[in-house]
Amino acid sequence: MGLTIHGIAASRAVRPLWAATELGLDFTHVPTPYQGGATRSPGFLALNPNGHIPVVVDQQPPEQGGEIVVWESMACALYIARHHGQPDGHSITPATAREDAEALRWSFWAVNELEADALTVLMHRMAMPAERRKPELAAAAEKRLTVPLRVIEQHLRQQHERGESHLAADRFTVADLCVASVLNWARPARELMAAHPLTHHWVRRCVERPAHVAVKAAG
CATH class of the missing domain: 1.20.1050.10 (Glutathione S-transferase Yfyf (Class Pi); Chain A, domain 2)
Incomplete structure (x- = not known):
């Protein structure tokens, strides 16, 4: 299991990167730029057919859905906060x-x-x-x-x-x-x-x- 974030901070990918860092998560950052064709490779398009960063890949146990792929930067940040943070009233995760x-x-x-x-x-x-x-x-x-x-x-x-x-x-x-x-x-x-x-x-x-x-x- 593990969390991977594709993108660079000088883009909308700053949102999931920031969320994961706020939560102190152990994640893999794949610095994928939005220029130069990196988001148009077959491998990347298999993750996000829109060809945009960021993309979050979350390896969950099979009973939790297995590999979960999230794109759209706001959705990525909200997903990380909701599913990797604690709703304890102290972290960035909504508590109510x-x-x-x-x-x-x-x-x-x-x-x-x-x-x-x-x-x-x-x-x-x-x-x-x-x-x-x-x-x-x-x-x-x-x-x-x-x-x-x-x-x-x-x-x-x-x-x-x-x-x-x-x-x-x-x-x-x-x-x-x-x-x-x-x-x-x-x-x-x-x-x-x-x-x-x-x-x-x-x-x-x-x-x-x-x-x-x-x-x-x-x-």
Whole structure:
């Protein structure tokens, strides 16, 4: 039995890598890049016919399903948290039905409401070579992001009022991991972040966690 994660930290694969590291799991990392054809090899396509990273392969006993293959980055992170962590109220694993619901809804929300525009900000404010950046695309994405950031800012304010410092609880959970992994892309939009101080402070605390720093450093 064993857990294997295919992908690289400079991609959406950071999500399952971060989850496994937060939980202190013993796992195998296969550093599969998204460029150069590695995800189009017959062996990789047998794991994920979409040809994308990440892919999680979990070798379970036959009575638990045998070899389990998971793709889609949010699904990978949620699977690892649910099936390899302890619902003890201390780890990233949801410990109650409410925490599980928060993890599900905020993860899907991040994909639907944040990801495309946050990636546009990252690419056109920082990641791409300066001569290829289009500031007007970043500006339009930042304008659209004001709506979902208003939503998460309000939620964090409500959480603070009930004595909870994170999205689902008064501790860091997989809900925070999934959403922060997306919102981190938008941090180059300084004015946008400054206009949502609770969100900015929260995402910075999330990505400064030792597990995330270690995953990014390892590549």
